[in-house]
Amino acid sequence: NAGVTQTPKFRILKIGQSMTLQCTQDMNHNYMYWYRQDPGMGLKLIYYSVGAGITDKGEVPNGYNVSRSTTEDFPLRLELAAPSQTSVYFCASRLGPVADTQYFGPGTRLTVL
Amino acid sequence: GEDVEQSLFLSVREGDSSVINCTYTDSSSTYLYWYKQEPGAGLQLLTYIFSNMDMKQDQRLTVLLNKKDKHLSLRIADTQTGDSAIYFCAESWDTDKLIFGTGTRLQVFP
Numbered sequence: 001n002a003g004v005t006q007t008p009k010f011r012i013l014k015i016g017q018s019m020t021l022q023c024t025q026d027m028n029h030n031y032m033y034w035y036r037q038d039p040g041m042g043l044k045l046i047y048y049s050v051g052a053g054i055t056d057k058g059e060v061p062n063g064y065n066v067s068r069s070t071t072e073d074f075p076l077r078l079e080l081a082a083p084s085q086t087s088v089y090f091c092a093s094r095l096g097p098v099a100d101t102q103y104f105g106p107g108t109r110l111t112v113l
Numbered sequence: 114g115e116d117v118e119q120s121l122f123l124s125v126r127e128g129d130s131s132v133i134n135c136t137y138t139d140s141s142s143t144y145l146y147w148y149k150q151e152p153g154a155g156l157q158l159l160t161y162i163f164s165n166m167d168m169k170q171d172q173r174l175t176v177l178l179n180k181k182d183k184h185l186s187l188r189i190a191d192t193q194t195g196d197s198a199i200y201f202c203a204e205s206w207d208t209d210k211l212i213f214g215t216g217t218r219l220q221v222f223p
Binding site: 048056102 | 121153155215
């Protein structure tokens with residue numbers, strides 16, 4: 001199993017551009033999450049999904065959108081990039097509501113100039 | 114509201130024990146976790162504890178939970194240079210979501 005994969009690893013955007021951060025897991029996990037990690041800070045939950053077709057907002061959803069059309073994929077969309085969205089983005093998944101099955105992807109470092 | 118606080122830095126000598134502390138505010142938390150993040154990598158779950166437990170030991174790791182004071186600690190015995198990383202505690206009262214602390218950077222020196 002590849003686990004949780006994220007693409008791209010790095011990206012630089014100009015203000016107002018849009019992009020999609022990809023996240024895929026091959027473990028047949030129901031739960032998937034998007035977090036952002038700002039320098040020197042913990043993780044903030046952006047959006048999460050408890051299964052295909054179901055998504056919910058986390059702590060900091062403004063400026064982002066998600067979809068979950070399949071179990072494997074949970075893309076994160078930035079429509080109008082702003083400098084405040086400069087961060088490292090982590091995708092995570094877990095089989096069910098038990099902590100010891102949660103896995104994180106390697107992260108995407110995004111800079112908005 | 115939920116808030117998880119940690120001290121920012123901890124520096125220890127190789128072979129000593131490290132104790133990383135965390136305080137949380139939501140008394141209805143059901144699970145509390147410790148994660149490790151190495152440079153340039155995602156988070157790795159180290160261990161977790163149910164809120165009805167006081168202690169959990171797993172090899173070199175000991176987790177202590179004081180529910181009355183809402184205090185969680187992670188003790189690493191015989192700390193090694195490979196333990197240098199950022200350690201995050203997290204709480205969950207809703208099993209769908211985790212709330213993370215700001216992280217403690219552990220530096221181990223020879």
